[in-house]
Amino acid sequence: MKKSILIILALALVTGAAVGYYMYNKPVETLxxxxxxxxxxxxxxxxxxxxxxxxAMETYGSxxxxxxxxxxxxxxxxxxxxxxxxxGGDPIFGVKCxxxxxxxxxxxxxxxxxxxLKGLCIGMNADVEMNQCIIL
Amino acid sequence: MKTIVTILLFxxxxxxxxxxxxxxxxxxxxxxxxxxxxxxxxxxYNATSVLDAETGAMEFSILMKSFNFKKALxxxxxxxxxxxxxxxxKATFKGKVLNMDDIDLxxxxxxxxxxxxxxxxxxxxxxxxxEGTIVVKGEQVILESKFIVKPEDYKIEIPDVVRxxxxxxxxxxxxxxxxxxxx
Numbered sequence: 001m002k003k004s005i006l007i008i009l010a011l012a013l014v015t016g017a018a019v020g021y022y023m024y025n026k027p028v029e030t031l032x033x034x035x036x037x038x039x040x041x042x043x044x045x046x047x048x049x050x051x052x053x054x055x056a057m058e059t060y061g062s063x064x065x066x067x068x069x070x071x072x073x074x075x076x077x078x079x080x081x082x083x084x085x086x087x088g089g090d091p092i093f094g095v096k097c098x099x100x101x102x103x104x105x106x107x108x109x110x111x112x113x114x115x116x117l118k119g120l121c122i123g124m125n126a127d128v129e130m131n132q133c134i135i136l
Numbered sequence: 137m138k139t140i141v142t143i144l145l146f147x148x149x150x151x152x153x154x155x156x157x158x159x160x161x162x163x164x165x166x167x168x169x170x171x172x173x174x175x176x177x178x179x180x181y182n183a184t185s186v187l188d189a190e191t192g193a194m195e196f197s198i199l200m201k202s203f204n205f206k207k208a209l210x211x212x213x214x215x216x217x218x219x220x221x222x223x224x225x226k227a228t229f230k231g232k233v234l235n236m237d238d239i240d241l242x243x244x245x246x247x248x249x250x251x252x253x254x255x256x257x258x259x260x261x262x263x264x265x266x267e268g269t270i271v272v273k274g275e276q277v278i279l280e281s282k283f284i285v286k287p288e289d290y291k292i293e294i295p296d297v298v299r300x301x302x303x304x305x306x307x308x309x310x311x312x313x314x315x316x317x318x319x
Contacts, residue, residue, distance in 0.1 A: 028208045083182060
């Protein structure tokens with residue numbers, strides 16, 4: 001009797017430790033399985049942030065958005081990942097979207113093409129920024 | 137006639153002064169914390185930065201939420217508990233290259249740069265004077281710097297429970313390739 005309790009206790013401990021270890025080391029999840037909470041054009045997103053950043057942050061901040069816009073610039077970052085700038089209707093700034101480098105095999109559209117992507121809206125830093133983006 | 141000349145002159149001078157500005161929106165800022173229990177690295181590839189070659193004025197701006205961590209839990213703790221990204225979304229640096237006169241941006245090479253300015257993290261502003269290097273490569277101007285940031289200086293509280301996992305001094309590395317601002 002005592003023995004079985006000990007075994008159960010030991011098993012619970014090992015499972016607990018394993019779950020804890022797994023949770024602690026869990027990598028950042030991609031947005032592949034997450035649905036966008038809103039669909040918006042790059043133009044509309046940029047103007048909403050330009051008009052009232054605080055309000056736009058309340059609506060879109062830390063949300064997964066589906067954004068559509070014309071690609072005006074493609075940049076290669078120092079880690080080899082790609083950042084796309086979508087036209088926001090401003091001469092310099094737009095919607096800056098860093099593609100998630102752990103999602104592979106994506107085809108980068110050509111400049112001028114319309115891009116549809118989903119990503120995490122993280123705020124405005126001259127450009128409106130989106131992280132962990134996936135081209136749809 | 138006079139107005140036309142004035143307008144022409146004005147356009148010309150703004151065009152000229154525009155050429156002295158260098159800009160990037162995908163600069164790299166990484167930080168590294170080395171502690172007995174764990175080493176932590178976070179990387180940000182979307183720093184926006186402007187350098188005015190004439191005056192040496194320099195600005196950096198990053199969103200805290202564009203720091204990428206390897207572990208989800210670390211990223212969550214960083215944003216929610218330590219830097220409080222929702223309350224203080226940006227980190228900025230506004231400063232000046234003090235020895236801009238010694239740096240010839242038309243001549244290829246590597247120049248030591250003395251920088252002074254104010255850095256704001258977590259809503260707290262501190263004066264810093266990091267040393268760096270300006271590398272001129274063709275049209276590109278590359279800024280590189282490495283300096284120490286102490287979380288306590290920016291009122292970032294690290295609870296005792298994780299004290300063994302997070303360093304008291306965080307090493308920040310900046311590397312940005314600036315290009316002439318074409319307008």
